[in-house]
Amino acid sequence: MQFVRYGRDNSSQQGICRSVFAKLQQLYTLHCTEEDPSMEKFFPRLWCMLTRYQAFLGQQSQNTQAALPIPVFEAISRLFGVTFELFASPLNCYFKQYCSAFPDTDCYFGSRGPVLDFYPLEGSFEANPPFSEELMVAMVNHMENLLKEATGPLSFMVFLPDWRDPPTEALVRLEASPYNRRQTCVLPFEHSYRNGMQHCLERDEDLYVKSAHGTLIVFLQNDAGFMKWTPTSEKIKDLLIAFGQQSSHRRPQPQ
Ligand SMILES: C[S@@+](CC[C@H](N)C(=O)[O-])C[C@H]1O[C@@H](n2cnc3c(N)ncnc32)[C@H](O)[C@@H]1O
Known part of the structure; x- marks a missing residue:
C-alpha cells in the first residue's frame, strides 16, 4: 500500500x-x-x-466501479480491436484511453470526460456502464446517434446485467436496436468482476467477486464496423473462455 x-x-x-x-x-x-x-x-x-x-x-455502492476481468480486456483487444473504455475511472481503467465521470480531477490521468460528451466518428469501444437505468438508456440513445453519424467503422461492445424480471429499458432497447449484430450471455456465478475497490484492497484474494447476475454482451455496429470486427462464433467462443480465466490476480497496466 x-x-x-x-x-x-x-x-x-x-x-x-x-x-x-x-x-x-x-x-x-x-x-x-x-x-x-x-x-x-x-x-x-x-x-x-x-x-x-x-x-x-x-454514497454509492462499490458495484458502480466493478470492472471486467483483465483476461476479458485482453481478449476484446485481440479479437475486436477495442482500445477504449467508455465507462471508467483512472483507478479502474485498463486502457490508457477512457471516459469518466469527473473530467476536472481525472483529465491529468487520461480521461476524455463523460461519455455523453464524447463523439467518436469511428473506432472500437467497450462499455460497462454503472447500474443506473437512466444512464444506461442515455448510453443506448447516444450510441445509436453516433452509429448514424459515423464516418468510418464504429463498434460498441456493451456489457450489462441480464436483468429480465422485468427487463430493464436499456436491455430491451439494446436487443431491439437495428445496430445489434450479435448478443451472447455469460451465466450467473460462472464469471466474476474486478472488485470496485480494487485500488485500495490489501489482499489480492479479494480482487475478484463472483457475479450473482448473468452478463449480457451486445455488439452494436455500423456496416463498416461489422465488416471490420465481425463477432464470429469462433471469436465469441474465445471471449467466453476469457471470462472463465478471471481467477488471475493480475492488475492492469495501461494498454
Ligand atoms: C462498472 S464501472 C466500469 C469499470 C471498467 N472501466 C470496465 O469497463 O469494466 C463504471 C465506471 O463508469 C464511471 N462513470 C460514471 N458515470 C460516467 C459517465 N457519465 N461517463 C463515463 N464514465 C462514467 C464510474 O465512475 C465507473 O468508474
Whole structure:
C-alpha cells in the first residue's frame, strides 16, 4: 500500500495499492509530461482525484466501479480491436484511453470526460456502464446517434446485467436496436468482476467477486464496423473462455 499525504502537517492521508499507484504514474507521465515535466503537481492532483472518488463512493455502492476481468480486456483487444473504455475511472481503467465521470480531477490521468460528451466518428469501444437505468438508456440513445453519424467503422461492445424480471429499458432497447449484430450471455456465478475497490484492497484474494447476475454482451455496429470486427462464433467462443480465466490476480497496466 502506498500512502498519499496532504495538508500542512500531512494530516490528510489516502491509501492506494502500489500497482495502481504505478499505473497512475505512467498515465500522468503520458498525459502531463509537457505541462508538468518535473511532476511537481503529480501528488496534489493524485490526492484530489482520490478524494473525489472517496467522497463519491461513500454514497454509492462499490458495484458502480466493478470492472471486467483483465483476461476479458485482453481478449476484446485481440479479437475486436477495442482500445477504449467508455465507462471508467483512472483507478479502474485498463486502457490508457477512457471516459469518466469527473473530467476536472481525472483529465491529468487520461480521461476524455463523460461519455455523453464524447463523439467518436469511428473506432472500437467497450462499455460497462454503472447500474443506473437512466444512464444506461442515455448510453443506448447516444450510441445509436453516433452509429448514424459515423464516418468510418464504429463498434460498441456493451456489457450489462441480464436483468429480465422485468427487463430493464436499456436491455430491451439494446436487443431491439437495428445496430445489434450479435448478443451472447455469460451465466450467473460462472464469471466474476474486478472488485470496485480494487485500488485500495490489501489482499489480492479479494480482487475478484463472483457475479450473482448473468452478463449480457451486445455488439452494436455500423456496416463498416461489422465488416471490420465481425463477432464470429469462433471469436465469441474465445471471449467466453476469457471470462472463465478471471481467477488471475493480475492488475492492469495501461494498454
Ligand atoms: C462498472 S464501472 C466500469 C469499470 C471498467 N472501466 C470496465 O469497463 O469494466 C463504471 C465506471 O463508469 C464511471 N462513470 C460514471 N458515470 C460516467 C459517465 N457519465 N461517463 C463515463 N464514465 C462514467 C464510474 O465512475 C465507473 O468508474
